[in-house]
Amino acid sequence: MSVGVHDRVAARWGAQALEVADSHGTLAILVEPARLAEVARSLKDEFGFNLLLDVTAVDWPERTPRFDVVYHFYSTRDFVRVRLKARVPVDAPVVDSLVPLYNSARFAERECHEMYGIEFRGNADLRPILLYEGFVGHPLRKDYPKHREQPLVPYRK
């Protein structure tokens, strides 16, 4: 049953992963960025996680590898979720893209790229999706002030 999948995944990747924990019913795995694509492929092929729910990042300014890139997977066969995390530094925030595995990664990676500045190696189309051309900076980073507006149309007198 579902708990089984979590144990099998934990057993399979427990050694290589930096940290495996259960966060409120979802298995959370922390891996190095280099190993991310490999784990994602194994989750999809071996354990049946065929739905990439979400790609996002968390900004920890005071921590050395500053960003957590967070993926959420769902298995439509066992109704179970897994969270895959990788820590990337701010000077080289590059991660392998999951577009070859999941098409739903296209838009999600574009949003994560423009909001946090995470580079996705292998995703050719990283145009801004929620923001607009010519927007300088990454708004969801903690150091981007909330009220700094970059208007496209000059204001009236």
Next chain:
Amino acid sequence: MSAGPQSSRSPGALEYLTTKKDEFVGWARKFSLFPYPFVTACCAMEFMAVSSSPYDTDRFGAALPRFSPRQSDLLMVVGTVTHKQAPVLRRVYEQMCEPKWVIAFGACATSGGFYQNYAALAGIDKIIPVDLYIPGCPPRPEMVIDGIMKLQDRIARDRHPILTENF
């Protein structure tokens, strides 16, 4: 919007004629508003409610939406206008034919509502002149109808130079 400066004219017959003409044209325009629904966000739900049967704006002649700025004279900006949407709104406003009126429908169009951050435009009057503000997030349909009636009163009292600059 089209209230030009009061030029000094000899009172008497001409004055009477122009006021009667303004009243007549104002009455005609008041009941034939063709709105361009510039609909973006949650106020769309109330715009649907206000243009459907229970709260019908058709009773005021203001319900037939024209989705081209060339055929409409009332720009109803319904919902939040973000900075990415601002050039679109500005272009639609400029492509509308005279005389034109603008209604800011809801708190977001009026002042950006409670989205005071990098993404939302803090009120559409920063980029286009607005004739009427309807508060509420979203406003109840009765408030929208009250707003339209206020705009109609204003159109009725307005000056309507149709032939030359000041006649």
Next chain:
Amino acid sequence: MNAYAGLLLYLAAILGFVALTLALNRWLGPQPAPAGAKLEPFECGATAIEPVGDRALPVKYYGIAVVFILFDLETVFLYLWALGAQPLTAAALAGFAVFVALLALIMVYVWRSGLLEEITR
């Protein structure tokens, strides 16, 4: 006054009224000199991808236009025929039959050749 004079008078009244209103509008009405955004094409508010839309229409619409004119004129002729064949004689009916048979033939051709479905491909 015979019928044709009446018809011409009626035609003149129609065209005259149209000409009068257009002239009044042009002479008395506001002379807007559209500039700037008003000249740009309206593409739902976005920046127009092809500001001047001078591309030729795909040729597959030409067939549709021809078929439309064909059957449109058919109805015009049928009206004239209906007015003309007041005492409905066998000869009039035969003429009608030949006329409609030919057009039915065209209809079958259009149907078989899939001309109308062509534009959706």
Next chain:
Amino acid sequence: MSARPPLPNPIRAAFTGGEHEGTTVVNIGPSHPATHGTVQIVAELSGERILRADVHCGYLHRGFEKECESHTWHNLIPYVDRLNYCSALINDFAYCEAVERLMGIEITPRCRYLRTLLAEYSRLADHLTCTAAMLMELGAMTAFLYLVMLRDYIYEHLAAVTGARVTYSFGRVGGLANDLPDGWLRRLEEILREYDVFVGRVHGLVDRNRIFIDRLRDVGVLGAEEAINWGITGPVLRSTGVPRDLRKDTPYLAYGELDFEVPVGIKGDNYDRYYVRMREMDESVHMIRQLVDLLPPGPVSVDDRRCTLPDKRLVYTEIESLINHFKLIIDGPQVPAGEVYTAHEGANGELGFYIVSTGGGVPYKVHVRAPSFVHVGAIHRMLEGYQLADLVPTFGSVNMIGGECDR
């Protein structure tokens, strides 16, 4: 108007034409009735057939996440409402459950059933809105007016309990804002009877209507495997024949105790999406009727001082309750550090909240897994190869909600 500099183009289209011979590239742009005003589709047409479609959203990005980082856990509930504003209560309850799991709070039985009832009621309103808009865009004004009339009854009825027609802000961490006024359930029964009459007429008008079958059948077809690969969930996935529904697969709230079916389509085209939504409305009404019988008495909010405001009488008489009330309002409920991902079955698909808390009154990160954003990413698969006029029903049947798509 003084001659102003040309307005900037906020997007960069993937193609601007000229690659193929005899094709035109056109904007079905942001301010278009069919794209609900916030999605821009740059389409390359050969005649009337869409060869390639490049979809741009983001015109309603209002900075939800950035706002959440500067509001307390309770203050940002109005922002959560305005994500999917057609079914605001589902967003509230999904967000509140995420925070409750972080705080380890167990909600009261009455609240559990009432949340399920109101969530299904809100889903009913969402499907009504979506189907009404889609049918109106296909020209069925009568069906539009019937459905919007019924939805208006629901709005007024929900305003009786929550105070607002569209944006309720009714969920609270650990319970609800207030309990049902008396006579509410009787009015609910009347509305459900009206529902049977009104939707019966719409079924009669539309289901076997020659025009709608030609416009909707075999248009915008999507395969099941491809849908999952594109991350599609909810009615759009169920229309392709895959019976995945979170209310059945991972039951939450009171869905485990209700008996309902998961309607599933055959071909995954527009007609199936329309019909799956209509059948889901019937299932929602069936569930609401069961829930009205199952609704237990008792308090609506859990009696836990960490998140529920103390009773007003206590606030005016005891100093502890006054301080508690003050601290809860000013600093917000103190949520222990940690992260959680909670997903509910929203009206359009899996609505997930990924919340990271560093143990304070203000969240560190609230990320929404928005089904509409994922569907907009996949919609070009349903548009390419079909006529330009088919874009309208396809986009209507996917039910992209701007607030949820662009957050």
